[in-house]
Amino acid sequence: MKKRLYSIVFMFVLTFFFAAAVSAVKVYNEERIQTNQQVKLQRIILKVLGTPVKEKAPNREVIQTFEKRVKPIEVKRRALYVGYSEDGRSITGYAFSIGGSGFWGPVYGMVSVDPEASRILGIAFYRHSETPGLGARITEPWFTRQFKGLSVFPVEGDKKIFYLKPAGPGKGSNELDAITGATGTSRAVEAFVNRDLDRFLRETWRQMKRE
């Protein structure tokens, strides 16, 4: 009986001590971790809006640039990031989150359109679990650069805004290069980017024009 009681007390004290230690470390670093995540998102938003900060730029600089050039708003309960020009007078574009199922897991990204919501300014994917060297190439500049200037209005008679086709010549204006060897990822990206752009135009943008 005494032995059992000792075991319980021992475990209680040990748990108490380690839980306290872990909590202390967590509390001490909480702010830093949150800033890291926030800055990461801000970098992506600035990048797709065409006002990128340097890769090595310190967090403080990113936050400052973000506060100066971007204003987050909410339309129909969806976050929208409004990009402003250097002098802060004119709007340079709107950025919003996109995302869906990739080949292996969820893919998160950010896309931006020009102030008239007619063309894509930039796109970036920042969290995914696609195969390195294949599907993971969605983050490479050659892939994301293709989206720049893409019209968000489907070509006459087309349902989709754009298609990802095997790389090669003789493509239409709404046909971009897919990733060789990553057909699954390419299809998935084509599907959810089309869907999210369409939803932005039908819901968010329509609401904004009304206001």
Added chain:
Amino acid sequence: MAKTLSSSQIFLQGLWNDNPVLRQILGICSTLAVTNLLVNTLVMNAGLIFTVAMSSLTVSILRNYTPMKIRMMAQTLIIASYVIIVDIAIAAYLPDISEALGPYVGLIITNCIVMGRCEAYAKNNPPWPAFLDGLAMSLGYAAVLLIIAVIREPLGFGTLLGYRVMPEGFTPWTIMIMAPGAFFTLGLFAWFVRARFPQSAEEKKRGQ
């Protein structure tokens, strides 16, 4: 109580004679997962070395007070605490690497090497040798991971620590980035070491 070994014997055991990855085939899951980029491997190694050494030290300090029946529970708690501390530290100071390593830092908790050393050594030996044993075993793990990463990253990405090392026009071997590449590399490497430098009677027999 087991005979206490000298420091150099402990290091020889961990790094070579009893190397956890090559001889005991422990900790394979993380070996496969984090060795496609050298920088990830380095951070993972640092995390594991800290966890194993500190867990062994703590388990050893508490060895005379820990009731035998609940020792596993106590060990798990101690290991998990150190791992969470490592995880928080990486998320706070190396956010990019934290993202790349994903769940693997947390999975150090279930890495057989950690609890294996607590059970096999730390719970029967004084703190200082236990600490050295943890250090030696995790360094043995780290050394193998580094070698595998140095093979995988250049072949898979054409780079080493992000710097281009393969000639222009080299076609990366995608398989080296994925788990099968790690299986091949580790398998061949472990086979080579065990056949060339057999330690146990079993290894000697099979090497013939």
